[in-house]
Amino acid sequence: MADAQVQVKFVPNQRGTPSLVHNGFRYNVKQRRNERTYWVCHIRTCPATVNTLNNLITKFGNHHNHAAEHQSLKVEEIMNKIKKRVHEEISPVLSIYEEEIAKLRTPEWDQEIQQIQAVTEITILQYAAGGKRNVKRRKYRDIDHRLATLKQRLQNGDIDVIRFADSASYILHLD
Numbered sequence: 001m002a003d004a005q006v007q008v009k010f011v012p013n014q015r016g017t018p019s020l021v022h023n024g025f026r027y028n029v030k031q032r033r034n035e036r037t038y039w040v041c042h043i044r045t046c047p048a049t050v051n052t053l054n055n056l057i058t059k060f061g062n063h064h065n066h067a068a069e070h071q072s073l074k075v076e077e078i079m080n081k082i083k084k085r086v087h088e089e090i091s092p093v094l095s096i097y098e099e100e101i102a103k104l105r106t107p108e109w110d111q112e113i114q115q116i117q118a119v120t121e122i123t124i125l126q127y128a129a130g131g132k133r134n135v136k137r138r139k140y141r142d143i144d145h146r147l148a149t150l151k152q153r154l155q156n157g158d159i160d161v162i163r164f165a166d167s168a169s170y171i172l173h174l175d
């Protein structure tokens with residue numbers, strides 16, 4: 001691993017700190033020391049690590065024990081854009097969402113777009129549900145956890161998008 005020009009992206013994670021994204025994998029900070037940062041894969045059971053120096057990858061550690069997550073990372077990127085626009089603009093959330101999805105459409109990418117769209121819709125529902133203040137936080141932690149488990153099953157290929165959407169809407173309507 002001698003290529004110091006490997007492209008990386010930094011995206012915010014749920015704790016508000018940056019995650020490193022490279023090649024469909026996401027890493028969280030394990031330790032920082034001066035300009036060096038030691039990253040571990042965000043999946044707890046995965047041993048993969050990356051070291052960076054001044055935001056450039058200097059070393060890859062163990063291999064990942066799971067597939068890359070291009071799709072869920074893409075959904076997250078769209079969601080971050082949507083949330084930012086919702087804060088800054090007065091357009092309805094759905095028209096913002098449709099605009100962002102439309103930007104992705106390319107003739108050769110139909111099926112993947114459909115999946116990203118399905119997952120993004122569910123995420124928007126979840127986002128909208130989280131915006132209601134009259135419901136107890138604990139309930140949303142529970143919903144978050146269930147949706148995360150469900151998303152993992154979708155990523156693993158245990159369930160398809162239709163089944164995912166069904167189960168997600170069921171979870172979101174629980175009292």
Ligand SMILES: [Zn+2]
Nearest residue numbers: 041046048064
């Ligand atoms: Zn991993």
